Amino acid sequence: MARPSPPSDPPGAERKLVTVLLIDVDEAREGFADVDPEDAGRSLPGRLARVRAEVEAHGGVVEETLGGRTVAVFGIPRTRDDDPERAVRAALAVRDTLAREASPELRVQAAVVTGEALVRPGEGGWGRQRVTGDPLAAATRLQETVPAGTVLVSETTRRATERAIAYGPAGQARPGAGEPLTAWPALAPRTGPASPSRRFPPLVARDRELDALLAATARAAAGGGPALVTVVGAAGIGKSRLLAELADLLATGPSSSGGLGLSPPDQIAWRQGRALPYGDGPTFGALAEAVKAEAGILESDGAELAGRRLVAAAGAVADPVTAAWVAGHLRRQVGVGAGRGGTGGLTTAADRELTGGDEGTAEGPCLSELEELIGQSAAAGMVVELSVEGETRGYAPKIEQTAYRVVQEALTNVHKHAAGAKTQVRLAHRMSEIAMQVENGPPPEPASASSARLPSGGNGLVGMKERVVALGGVFVSGPTDAGGFRVSAVIPAA
Numbered sequence: 001m002a003r004p005s006p007p008s009d010p011p012g013a014e015r016k017l018v019t020v021l022l023i024d025v026d027e028a029r030e031g032f033a034d035v036d037p038e039d040a041g042r043s044l045p046g047r048l049a050r051v052r053a054e055v056e057a058h059g060g061v062v063e064e065t066l067g068g069r070t071v072a073v074f075g076i077p078r079t080r081d082d083d084p085e086r087a088v089r090a091a092l093a094v095r096d097t098l099a100r101e102a103s104p105e106l107r108v109q110a111a112v113v114t115g116e117a118l119v120r121p122g123e124g125g126w127g128r129q130r131v132t133g134d135p136l137a138a139a140t141r142l143q144e145t146v147p148a149g150t151v152l153v154s155e156t157t158r159r160a161t162e163r164a165i166a167y168g169p170a171g172q173a174r175p176g177a178g179e180p181l182t183a184w185p186a187l188a189p190r191t192g193p194a195s196p197s198r199r200f201p202p203l204v205a206r207d208r209e210l211d212a213l214l215a216a217t218a219r220a221a222a223g224g225g226p227a228l229v230t231v232v233g234a235a236g237i238g239k240s241r242l243l244a245e246l247a248d249l250l251a252t253g254p255s256s257s258g259g260l261g262l263s264p265p266d267q268i269a270w271r272q273g274r275a276l277p278y279g280d281g282p283t284f285g286a287l288a289e290a291v292k293a294e295a296g297i298l299e300s301d302g303a304e305l306a307g308r309r310l311v312a313a314a315g316a317v318a319d320p321v322t323a324a325w326v327a328g329h330l331r332r333q334v335g336v337g338a339g340r341g342g343t344g345g346l347t348t349a350a351d352r353e354l355t356g357g358d359e360g361t362a363e364g365p366c367l368s369e370l371e372e373l374i375g376q377s378a379a380a381g382m383v384v385e386l387s388v389e390g391e392t393r394g395y396a397p398k399i400e401q402t403a404y405r406v407v408q409e410a411l412t413n414v415h416k417h418a419a420g421a422k423t424q425v426r427l428a429h430r431m432s433e434i435a436m437q438v439e440n441g442p443p444p445e446p447a448s449a450s451s452a453r454l455p456s457g458g459n460g461l462v463g464m465k466e467r468v469v470a471l472g473g474v475f476v477s478g479p480t481d482a483g484g485f486r487v488s489a490v491i492p493a494a
Helices: 037-055 085-100 135-141 155-161 208-221 239-252 287-297 302-316 320-330 348-355 367-379 396-416 459-471
Strands: 016-028 061-066 069-074 106-120 128-133 151-152 163-167 172-173 180-191 384-387 423-428 433-440 476-477 485-492
Touching: 016 135, 016 384, 016 476, 037 061, 037 085, 061 485, 069 085, 069 135, 069 459, 085 106, 085 151, 085 163, 106 135, 106 155, 106 163, 128 135, 135 180, 135 239, 151 155, 151 423, 155 180, 180 485, 208 433, 287 302, 302 320, 320 367, 367 396, 367 423, 396 423, 396 433, 396 459, 396 485, 459 476
Parallel strands: 106 151, 384 423
Antiparallel strands: 016 069, 016 106, 061 069, 106 128, 151 180, 163 180, 172 180, 423 433, 433 485, 476 485
């Protein structure tokens, strides 16, 4: 008697690489008890509509909603190279939007998993496709471990999106009695200059295109005037990889340019902007990003400070009359006077702090002094644990000093506002960046504070965010679901 054949895929079913996004939107238990069921029922549809709007704006499909949970899939009916990035950006957009608009008791939790799934056609070959398989099950397990206000992603998703999204140190998620999962907390989309090419695989069979780009750069550097080069190709063919290689060659100088006569690195400014094909970005968003990078305008700058920086940048390349004309036409483009309220951002003193003090010099603190800082914290009565991931190495002074100051300032805040709270400091050395996270639990006694003195970086969290962002990094801070506080930062290594 012959054995039965193994079950095959259903007729019309297709195996595809998809990204599953699970988002839970609900009230914290302690806040939900005080909410009338009718009031809760009225508020939930609006929040779910916001989730659906963000998912669809980023190119995803909402599979189903159950209570406060939304299950969305990216990669059906159309597969895109950046489906994982779209899913993570959608999750971050939902988290940030609802954090601004909803009550403080609202909890937003999201899990993103990328993998191969079975996609079935709708009834009769028409209608909405249905997705089953490991990504959905893995996302469900991961969602069980997500803290409030957090977006956790799988290892596959992180590898596919690390050029565009900044992540905190990895953690081991333990859903129920299942096997532990390695999860990465998504912090925010990256901003700043092009990603280093070491985040990419080696460049292959693109010598002719790279030589054309280098030749155009050399002509411009020699006084031949501006050059416009358009790189056109299908998705995934390597356009971003080619430009990253060009950025690296320009950063290393004439010795790597094949004798094309390029200027030294300190005479070349690389400015990059990106116009996403989804979301609500402005039409000239790529130009706006490049202008803001040149002027040093940060997202947290108020209108007054951003305007001053824009005028100063224009004045460095043109006479005063022309500079005023250029700045006037670019103000709205970079958001000055449109959505920037008050003075905001850095005060004058904090602005001076950005470029003053020990930053960028060899005399400032470095990461090798972190253990000494942890010792000072312990001597002041704190319970601190330090863990380091990756191979320890040295970085440029301004990077080491900024990383040290972030940890120092976060520990100082714990000491001041949550004395006695157990604190974990995590440092992750990655191939092209360094990530740090300082997280404390709730204090043993509410409003407890210590009289022992712990040295401060002197800038506060706002100043620390400015320093990190100025280096092209990402900084995120906020309370945890357990009643503590978390500070996370990622800084490019070069």
